[in-house]
Amino acid sequence: MRPHPELADALIGLPPFDPLADPAATRAHVRALLAAKPPADDPRIAVGHAAIPGPAGELTVRTYRPTDAAPNGTRPGVLYFHGGAFISGDLDTGDGNCRDLCLAAGAVVVSVDYRLAPEHPHPAAFDDCYAALRWTAANAADLGVDPARLAVAGRSAGGALAAAVALAARDRGGPALAFQLLLVPALDDRCDLPSVDECVDGRIVDGRVVRGMWPLYLGSAAPDRYAAPARAEDLTGLPPAYLEVCQADALRDEALAYARRLTAAGVHTELHLVPGAFHLFEGYAPTSTLARRATTTWTSAIAAALNTATVQRN
Secondary structure, three states: OOHHHHHOOOOOOOOOOOOOOOHHHHHHOOOHHHHHHHOOOOOOOOEEEEEEEEEEEEEEEEEEEEEEOHHHOEEEEEEEEEOOOOOOOOOOOOHHHHHHHHHHHHHHOEEEEEOOOOOOOOOOOHHHHHHHHHHHHHHHHOEEEEEEEEEEEEOOOHHHHHHHHHHHOOOOOOOOOEEEEEOOOOOOOOOHHHHHHOOOOOOOHHHHHHHHHHHHHHOOOOOOOOOHHHOOOOOOOOOEEEEEEEEOOOOOOOHHHHHHHHHHOOOOOEEEEEEOOOOOOHHOOOHHHHHHHHHHHHHHHHHHHOOOOOOOOO
């Protein structure tokens, strides 16, 4: 792995870390890191929480809403699914991305605290995320959301869930989606493309972690398109997509392949390949020019899509 010069210093001194060895310890570690740097209050965003019906009991969602007046009375809506290799992460994990989405797109963002593996293997997380989409669509009027401008978004494992929910919304006749934002998504449990073996660095999410997370997520379930979206045979009729892909990421090739297949299926697709970047590099080097430019690019893409959206309907 050859990182971008801007990112090389971010790796110096990082110890090797196996996030899969003890999922409970990993969750505690991530929570501690996030607690050490809580977000500052932003008067432009109103943050709230709600308990919504889920397939196995109540789900907690966090909402982000711009405090200024909504143009034309309604706003776009974005369902956001955090990352964490399917085994860690919570509402705080994706907080920064949700705030960026809220401000850039003027959107009501609904972040979902889905169930985690290995205690809750597939389809638990997927079922929770799809249920949250249905709830958001059903409560669009109360949320001040335009149901014709709904999107799904996710990073890493959350990108897998976002792609899976987009497939399910197409297959099950809704709720209709205007956009899907897939940031460094995990898409293929087969892990048989070159980038998985090229990325070897125990300090970050590398090929070893990518291969190890899928058995924990799947459990005894057979992989299908809602677990690993790359297994979907037909990608026609999906909403327009934006994919962020990192050049030095074990997940690079499966995301590139998915982007090519979306394009071939007639789906309007935008692809941004971040040169020399490794998985989740923004968290390691948030002030780098590379990170700031990547964030500006994907926030601009979803803002443009949701504020000029025409929903593809089946």
